[in-house]
Amino acid sequence: MNYGIIAAGQGSRLVQEGVGLPKPLVRMCGRPMIGRLIDIFVKCGAESVSVIVNEEMTEVAEYLRSLAPSLPCPLNLVVKTTPTSMHSFYELSSLMEGKGRFIITTVDTIFREEDFARYVNAYAAAPQEVDGMMAVTGFIDDEKPLYVATDDDNRITAFLDAPQAGVKYVSGGIYGLSGSAIPVLRKCLADGVGRMRNYQRSLVAAGLDLRAYDMNKIVDVDHASDIASAEAFLEGE
Template sequence: MKIIVPMAGRGSRLRPHTLTVPKPLIPIAGKPIVHRLVEDIAAVLNQEIEEIAFIIHRDFGDKVPLELIAIAEKLGAKGSIYYQDKPLGTAHAIMSAKESMSGPVVVAYADTLFRADFTLDTTADSVIWVQRVDDPSAFGVVQLNDNNQIVDFVEKPKEFVSDLAIIGIYYFKSGETLRSELQYLLDNDVMKGGEYQLTDALENMKQKGMKFVPGKVEHWMDCGNKDVTVETNSRMLNFLHQDGVNLVSPSVVLEDSTIIPPCYIGEGVVLRNSTIGPNVSIGDNTMVADSNIKNSLIQTNTKIKDANLDNAMIGNHAVFNGHFTAVSIGDYSVLE
């Protein structure tokens, strides 16, 4: 099994944090989004992962490919790096990794996390991960027949046709077939809105009689902007806490401070005269003093003093001293 992860987008809705760190490498509960994503996919597949192919932009720098290869190796897989330099749509992005498209593959966009407990139907030509939503008009949805097979894809329906939204994770039994269908779009210039779309390839495959079935997830968590990323961090902390995962490093220095779980507290963190939690992630080597912090995401090597934070997101190597609350501060920022 191979996993292909398109992640070349800049994540503009999550600025200023994505000005220095690609969105898929933003940590959620102490681990990068893309790392959690491929771990969760591997758990659902319950199969050996041969390769994880990451599709990135060249301006991500030299460090990012090394981090991504290390993520793959932690799962016992080969890590491959491909580049998409022009934003020409989902189909174009996936085709950037065409050399890795053989055998069974999973395509997963690296801006979403999920919790699921289902058995992958490997007899199907494709499995599309879906989640029931309250407002289907904001999503692409699938329609099912009485045999639980997908019979139609509808993009942002104005009238109700289904509440099963496509979350951006797909299984294909044959990577070669997927590659052929995507190549057809590129060769024949089949575009919508100036972009090559994966949904057009899916429709062509369905018209040829291929079997599509849904993989239903219980929880779908977005990481699109600051507020939803902080919320996703809180939800993931609660899931991990319920699973009995120890989220507080033994190296934390606790001086007249209280941690209200669930919280992730990284290595070398110092807490002085502070109350932390619930639903807080604090990255390695951060210092917090004389502060109350809840429902917030704080990254590494940051200094916080005299703060009262709620729904906050603070980057790496930042300094914050004040009485603001729902802040969003990028890397190396100083407010004091």
């Protein structure tokens, strides 16, 4: 499996709340968040890891360059400032094209290693006609969650900005996709579509077979207070 990390955001809320490190380097149980993600990907059989950071994140780029020689797989670094996470994904997409299934995460998505490993195995074992598998959670702590509607087979039928009856999941910021998702991404860029959630809606509108995988609890680190609560979650408290 090939993996990608979107780490090109500004992390402005953490800065405003007094966190001095760039978000990807904020420590999570003693490890920089981005380093922890890469460790997990390697344990899950990464063939490659691709990361995009913005042009202001010189510390993050330096950290990744220093980490690369110790990894058992290629680490591809893209340094570019982008307006949205969808545009960041577009910058990574050329590194994923032609490599079969791949998984993209945002850098501030925190999950338990064992839950992620089960998700990777489920996606790898899914029938070939499945175009993607999105990790979802019933735990809602995001300020603007993206609700995920599913049918009885966990096929995703809609991405919603507001809750609806019978909808029990929100997006976990972990996107398992295949090559069939890339032409839809290019069309979104050409049509001026913005934001990752609108891209996901476009995938459904294009008729792609997307499945939801319940990864139990997934949390985001958006505020300084989220750091301690995320660590407590990982430590099982």
